[in-house]
Amino acid sequence: MKNNLEKAYYFMLTLLSILVFVIFIFALVSKQTYLSEKFWIKASDDTHLYQAITNDTNTTIQDLGRGSGIQEDGLKDVFTQSEVKQDVISFMTQSFTGQPFDIDETKIKKQILNHVETYATDNNQPITDKNRDSITSFVNTAFSQYDRLIKNPIFSISGSRIRLIAPLMTKLIIGLGIIWVVLSVLLFIPLRKFPHIFKRWASYQFISSGLILGVISSYGLIKNPAAHLSLTKPYLLETFSYIYSRPLIYILIISALIFLIGIVLAVVSNTQRKQLIRKKNKALEDHHFKEASTSFIK
Numbered sequence: 001m002k003n004n005l006e007k008a009y010y011f012m013l014t015l016l017s018i019l020v021f022v023i024f025i026f027a028l029v030s031k032q033t034y035l036s037e038k039f040w041i042k043a044s045d046d047t048h049l050y051q052a053i054t055n056d057t058n059t060t061i062q063d064l065g066r067g068s069g070i071q072e073d074g075l076k077d078v079f080t081q082s083e084v085k086q087d088v089i090s091f092m093t094q095s096f097t098g099q100p101f102d103i104d105e106t107k108i109k110k111q112i113l114n115h116v117e118t119y120a121t122d123n124n125q126p127i128t129d130k131n132r133d134s135i136t137s138f139v140n141t142a143f144s145q146y147d148r149l150i151k152n153p154i155f156s157i158s159g160s161r162i163r164l165i166a167p168l169m170t171k172l173i174i175g176l177g178i179i180w181v182v183l184s185v186l187l188f189i190p191l192r193k194f195p196h197i198f199k200r201w202a203s204y205q206f207i208s209s210g211l212i213l214g215v216i217s218s219y220g221l222i223k224n225p226a227a228h229l230s231l232t233k234p235y236l237l238e239t240f241s242y243i244y245s246r247p248l249i250y251i252l253i254i255s256a257l258i259f260l261i262g263i264v265l266a267v268v269s270n271t272q273r274k275q276l277i278r279k280k281n282k283a284l285e286d287h288h289f290k291e292a293s294t295s296f297i298k
Contacts, residue, residue, distance in 0.1 A: 010187060014205050017183045021209045024176040025254060026216075027169055033247035035166045037096040040158075041089055043243045050085035052235035053149055057084060060145045061112070068138050074119045078112060079146070087150045095159025103147055112142045154236065196272035203265035210259025217251040 033039045044050060057079055065075040087103055094101035116135055120127050127135060184202075191198035226244035231237045 006190070010191075010201050013183055013187045014201050017180060017187070017205050018208045018212070020176050020180045020183065021205065022212050022216075024173065024180060025209070025213055025251065025258075027173050027176060029247050029251050029254070031166070031169050031173060033250065034243070035162050035169055037093060039246075040092060040096075040155075040243065043246065044088070044092070044239055047235070047239040047242045049235055049239045050088055051081050052233075053088060054079060054081045054084040056233070056235075057146055057149050060149065061142045064138060064142055064145065068134065070116075070119060071123075074123070075112075075115050078115050078142075084150070091151055092155050092159070095156045096162060098160070098163050101151070103150060105143060105147075108146055109139050109143050112139050112146075152236070154231070154240075196269045196276065199265045199269035199272070203262045203269060206258050206262030206265060208262075210255045210257075210262055213251055213255035213258065217248040217255060220248045221245055221252070 058077055061078050062075050091101050188198055226241045
């Protein structure tokens with residue numbers, strides 16, 4: 001009866017440890033990825049988001065130019081990728097910190113106007129008082145388009161949500177870590193004299209946790225709901241699909257490592273158990289041999 005109660009106690013502690021450990025890993029990876037400004041910036045870089053926004057911005061300004069009578073290549077490459085990247089990163093950073101971000105309107109408008117003036121000079125179409133108002137209107141419209149493409153609301157909305165969740169996630173990770181340590185100590189104390197049994201229950205925990213993490217992350221990668229988001233720009237869909245799937249890949253790798261640790265613990269536990277059995281059998285054999293020798297002498 002006592003043995004059954006002990007096994008039930010170990011089973012409950014292991015089951016709770018598995019649950020806490022799995023949530024802990026998901027929370028930890030989420031904190032370092034989904035809730036990390038650096039991860040979003042790197043993901044945008046890896047998916048060439050800055051280049052795509054640069055091309056989209058320059059194409060939009062070219063289209064506006066054609067509507068104003070400017071030739072197709074007349075306003076080519078008004079903005080460089082480094083300039084757009086700097087503004088996009090600044091906007092993303094401010095979205096995560098909650099601080100307002102304003103694009104340098106004077107600088108951008110001057111840059112657009114310089115390209116218009118260069119085009120006018122190259123094509124012998126001087127700017128006069130008659131067309132100055134239309135050029136000013138064009139520059140204002142072009143700046144509005146630039147501002148719109150840089151300040152994508154999906155980043156500001158995501159940033160505001162993350163600002164609310166990140167502090168809670170930190171507390172959750174700390175709490176789960178403490179609970180997991182306590183559960184491990186509660187399992188270790190009654191088994192401290194039987195290290196092979198403790199390793200066996202620990203192997204159950206790591207193997208089960210690895211399998212659960214692997215199954216959940218694999219399912220998430222297969223379903224990939226981010227690939228079905230209704231976004232107006234294809235390059236945004238690619239970036240958000242990357243942001244969604246990359247942490248799951250990390251979890252899948254971690255799950256394999258955790259599973260491997262569980263297998264190692266199981267092998268070590270079994271090896272120690274066999275060594276104890278051999279030692280016990282040897283002691284019994286020596287004891288029987290000693291008794292037999294004593295009887296023979298008598």
